[in-house]
Amino acid sequence: xxxxxxHRVALGLLVVVGVVVLxxxxxxxxxxxxxxNWVGPHASPVQLARARHTLGLDRPLPAQIVDYLRGIVxxxxxxxxxxxxxxxxxxxxRAPASIELVAAGMxxxxxxxxxxGLLSARWAGRAPDVGVRLVAVxxxxxxxxxxxxxxxxxxxxKLQVLPVSGQYDPDVAAAHPLQAYTHMPVVDSLVAGNWxxxxxxxxxxxxxxxxxxxxxxxxxxxxxxxxxxxxxxxDHVRMTRALGFPERTIFAHFALRPALNPVVxxxxxxxxxxxxxxxxxxxxxxxxxxxxxxxxxxxxxxxxAVIGVTLFIAIFYVVANLVVDIVxxxxxxxxxxx
Amino acid sequence: MTLSVRGLEIxxxxxxxxxxxxxxxxxxxxxxLVGESGSGKSMTALAVLGLAGSVGADVSGSIxxxxxxxxxxxxxxxxxxxxxxxxxxxxxPVSAFNPVFRVGYIFLRTLRLHGFGKGEALExxxxxxxxxxxxxxxxxxxxxxxxxxxxxxxxxxxxxxxRSEVLIADEPTSALDVTVQAEILELLRGLRQRDxxxxxxxxxxxxxxxxxxxxxxxxxxxxxVEAGPTASVxxxxxxxxxxxxxxxxxxxxxxx
Amino acid sequence: MRxxxxxxxxxxxxxxxxxxxxxxxxxxxxxADAGSATHPxxxxxxxxxxxxxxxxxxxxxxxxxxxxxTRISLTIAAVVIAFSCVVGIPLGIVAGYFGxxxxxxxxxxxxxxxxxxxxxxxxxxxxxxxxxxxxxxxAIALTWWPWYAxxxxxxxxxxxxxxxxxxxxxxxxxxxxILLRHVLPNSVTPxxxxxxxxxxGVILTAAAxxxxxxxxxxxxxxxxxxxxxxxxxxxxxxxxxxFPGLAILVAALAFNLVGDGLRDRLDPRRVIAR
Numbered sequence: 001x002x003x004x005x006x007h008r009v010a011l012g013l014l015v016v017v018g019v020v021v022l023x024x025x026x027x028x029x030x031x032x033x034x035x036x037n038w039v040g041p042h043a044s045p046v047q048l049a050r051a052r053h054t055l056g057l058d059r060p061l062p063a064q065i066v067d068y069l070r071g072i073v074x075x076x077x078x079x080x081x082x083x084x085x086x087x088x089x090x091x092x093x094r095a096p097a098s099i100e101l102v103a104a105g106m107x108x109x110x111x112x113x114x115x116x117g118l119l120s121a122r123w124a125g126r127a128p129d130v131g132v133r134l135v136a137v138x139x140x141x142x143x144x145x146x147x148x149x150x151x152x153x154x155x156x157x158k159l160q161v162l163p164v165s166g167q168y169d170p171d172v173a174a175a176h177p178l179q180a181y182t183h184m185p186v187v188d189s190l191v192a193g194n195w196x197x198x199x200x201x202x203x204x205x206x207x208x209x210x211x212x213x214x215x216x217x218x219x220x221x222x223x224x225x226x227x228x229x230x231x232x233x234x235d236h237v238r239m240t241r242a243l244g245f246p247e248r249t250i251f252a253h254f255a256l257r258p259a260l261n262p263v264v265x266x267x268x269x270x271x272x273x274x275x276x277x278x279x280x281x282x283x284x285x286x287x288x289x290x291x292x293x294x295x296x297x298x299x300x301x302x303x304x305a306v307i308g309v310t311l312f313i314a315i316f317y318v319v320a321n322l323v324v325d326i327v328x329x330x331x332x333x334x335x336x337x338x
Numbered sequence: 339m340t341l342s343v344r345g346l347e348i349x350x351x352x353x354x355x356x357x358x359x360x361x362x363x364x365x366x367x368x369x370x371l372v373g374e375s376g377s378g379k380s381m382t383a384l385a386v387l388g389l390a391g392s393v394g395a396d397v398s399g400s401i402x403x404x405x406x407x408x409x410x411x412x413x414x415x416x417x418x419x420x421x422x423x424x425x426x427x428x429x430x431p432v433s434a435f436n437p438v439f440r441v442g443y444i445f446l447r448t449l450r451l452h453g454f455g456k457g458e459a460l461e462x463x464x465x466x467x468x469x470x471x472x473x474x475x476x477x478x479x480x481x482x483x484x485x486x487x488x489x490x491x492x493x494x495x496x497x498x499x500x501r502s503e504v505l506i507a508d509e510p511t512s513a514l515d516v517t518v519q520a521e522i523l524e525l526l527r528g529l530r531q532r533d534x535x536x537x538x539x540x541x542x543x544x545x546x547x548x549x550x551x552x553x554x555x556x557x558x559x560x561x562x563v564e565a566g567p568t569a570s571v572x573x574x575x576x577x578x579x580x581x582x583x584x585x586x587x588x589x590x591x592x593x594x
Numbered sequence: 595m596r597x598x599x600x601x602x603x604x605x606x607x608x609x610x611x612x613x614x615x616x617x618x619x620x621x622x623x624x625x626a627d628a629g630s631a632t633h634p635x636x637x638x639x640x641x642x643x644x645x646x647x648x649x650x651x652x653x654x655x656x657x658x659x660x661x662x663x664t665r666i667s668l669t670i671a672a673v674v675i676a677f678s679c680v681v682g683i684p685l686g687i688v689a690g691y692f693g694x695x696x697x698x699x700x701x702x703x704x705x706x707x708x709x710x711x712x713x714x715x716x717x718x719x720x721x722x723x724x725x726x727x728x729x730x731x732x733a734i735a736l737t738w739w740p741w742y743a744x745x746x747x748x749x750x751x752x753x754x755x756x757x758x759x760x761x762x763x764x765x766x767x768x769x770x771x772i773l774l775r776h777v778l779p780n781s782v783t784p785x786x787x788x789x790x791x792x793x794x795g796v797i798l799t800a801a802a803x804x805x806x807x808x809x810x811x812x813x814x815x816x817x818x819x820x821x822x823x824x825x826x827x828x829x830x831x832x833x834x835x836x837f838p839g840l841a842i843l844v845a846a847l848a849f850n851l852v853g854d855g856l857r858d859r860l861d862p863r864r865v866i867a868r
Binding site (some may be wrong): 235 | 426430436439452481496589
């Protein structure tokens with residue numbers, strides 16, 4: 001078991017380093033000079049040269065990479081060119097908003113996807129199955145940004161029931177100031193008992209979360225269905241039938257437990273898709289998270305920031321996968337007792 | 339307990355896979371059902387347990403356990419028969435157990451399902467394992483921690499613990515080493531001896547049939563081609579197909 | 595079994611899109627509008643008989659633009675998948691068959707790529723290239739091939755271990771011959787399934803890139819770009835966003851249905867449900 005974990009951690013580190021190097025190399029290939037962006041177009045050659053030195057651009061590429069990696073480990077992720085702040089602190093400020101949205105999206109995806117997949121498997125070949133499969137395939141065919149706009153059109157424009165901009169209503173925030181602990185409005189307002197803010201931030205979260213959840217929900221429903229159906233065809237299910245167990249028990253208990261093991265790894269996948277979707281829709285919902293930070297950084301050719309965001313996501317993602325792998329190892333006795 | 343099958347027909351849509359006129363297992367008798375793959379022997383076994391429907395087949399005919407007509411039973415009544423009165427053991431014993439549960443869990447849960455109280459279930463489990471020469475601590479293991487032979491013994495122990503009247507053994511030794519095979523056959527004999535079980539032994543291996551079965555039924559393409567006491571069916575086969583089967587068995591020391 | 599309604603509808607719609615792509619110049623009522631023609635006087639017209647999808651901010655017929663967009667999306671999908679196969683399959687087969695260092699290196703490299711959702715990587719790549727359809731296609735293709743390499747590798751590994759390959763070697767057949775005539779044909783089925791499932795995915799990814807401004811640029815009528823162009827006006831001129839987005843959805847849906855259907859039929863481990 002420890003060997004398993006150690007192996008996974010090593011792989012994760014390798015992936016992270018690989019991503020950093022890859023992004024670094026590609027970013028340095030960008031047409032456009034970060035030094036010019038740093039000091040502006042009217043700088044003198046001396047200022048330009050000094051900027052180049054400050055940004056470390058005058059050193060050979062491999063040296064730059066090593067410097068950067070060393071800096072990462074010690075907490076120096078560079079200075080963002082477009083915010084002039086340390087990248088790490090920028091990430092800290094902007095990340096919670098994205099985390100809130102990703103978490104909400106994942107929650108919805110699993111909440112809807114798993115029961116739908118089970119329903120689909122239970123009635124395989126019949127109407128509920130066809131219905132769920134249709135919904136699921138539409139979910140994975142849906143362009144996320146379009147869904148966001150259409151839902152905004154329907155629920156905000158036409159029906160006027162849900163807000164579409166920002167994480168909460170600024171008027172409500174002014175009237176009921178929110179103490180920031182986690183910088184996630186929904187959590188903070190809940191913890192502080194600030195009900196007006198809780199309501200405001202929750203309603204603001206609904207539409208974006210649904211949009212983020214659509215694709216992963218489809219994926220989850222399909223995987224759960226496939227996994228359950230496959231399990232139902234296995235030898236051990238046949239034996240439980242031969243032993244006289246009712247079909248209901250076989251499905252809900254004997255087939256479900258082994259079938260859900262692979263679903264644990266699906267959670268990692270769900271996280272990945274939720275993350276991607278969050279990035280795509282933050283701008284549409286005026287959501288002040290990493291997605292908009294990344295978009296701004298790309299526009300400004302802000303290399304330290306772009307690499308910082310990429311690295312952050314890489315680490316976050318690798319850690320999430322690692323956690324899922326470990327959980328799966330615990331849940332599946334075949335891995336745990338190797 | 340006796341098992342009588344009459345006029346059994348099994349179809350998949352238009353395609354008929356079994357047309358079995360007559361198959362009997364007398365009380366405390368071990369009957370061998372021989373045939374190659376596709377001869378319909380496994381489907382017959384499933385039909386006896388009322389499980390042919392779960393693989394999409396249609397079944398007609400009469401299957402009687404003693405006086406009870408199984409084909410006329412409600413699904414709930416048939417579930418009571420399964421395990422309790424007719425047990426089945428399978429070809430791949432390790433994969434026959436649910437991989438995420440301890441073997442003992444399945445064992446005890448099955449006993450509880452068929453009406454035995456907690457304490458009694460535990461007692462029977464211990465007794466059953468004892469009968470197959472295993473120690474009770476094996477119940478704490480997961481299926482992948484057991485060898486094929488051990489897993490098959492646990493399956494047999496379960497049938498013994500349930501005090502089933504009929505055991506259907508579907509190729510129980512085909513996936514096991516020859517030495518383990520002999521032990522399993524011995525245990526099956528024990529089931530007949532000590533627990534009075536009638537056994538329907540399905541196999542393609544004539545040697546196994548020869549060692550274990552009182553009577554033998556030979557199937558081909560879903561029908562019976564020959565039936566009778568094992569000694570005569572294997573020693574002096576009448577049907578051409580049976581002759582081929584017997585002739586195909588390699589003899590140690592014989593020249594090809 | 596041919597009566598699978600989902601698969602049949604998928605095939606019908608997918609074929610429809612293919613035909614539209616091929617015959618675009620004949621089907622579009624205003625082919626010039628798909629390019630740089632502008633008609634400022636007819637801007638922001640709602641859907642009508644003359645303009646089934648309305649017109650955009652410079653008076654271009656949206657219906658024609660969406661029709662031409664079909665060509666772009668399907669071409670991108672074809673190029674990406676072709677690239678992935680041409681690059682990924684040989685690499686995967688060689689790595690899987692020979693094993694050793696080659697295999698290890700390939701596995702690590704693809705691990706890095708596969709560790710991330712394709713869209714994120716494509717975004718990262720596209721953000722450093724000059725935005726264009728070609729570069730977006732390149733970015734997607736570069737992030738897409740590892741999956742095919744892994745697929746091919748997996749197949750090659752399982753086939754390489756089979757006894758009949760041993761006998762081929764014993765008969766003195768050269769490795770290249772074995773790869774070409776035995777390993778390759780047997781690796782094809784999962785690749786076909788994957789490819790058909792991927793068409794929808796590539797269409798969505800390309801649209802997303804263009805929506806963010808990292809792909810097609812005006813006047814190219816790529817669907818994602820059309821949606822982003824319509825975004826500022828979508829509360830009043832709803833057709834600008836609705837129809838191109840609908841095209842993306844239906845196209846992706848059709849190919850996903852086809853992919854699903856193919857996978858159900860070609861996957862040997864089909865389970866009988868009840």
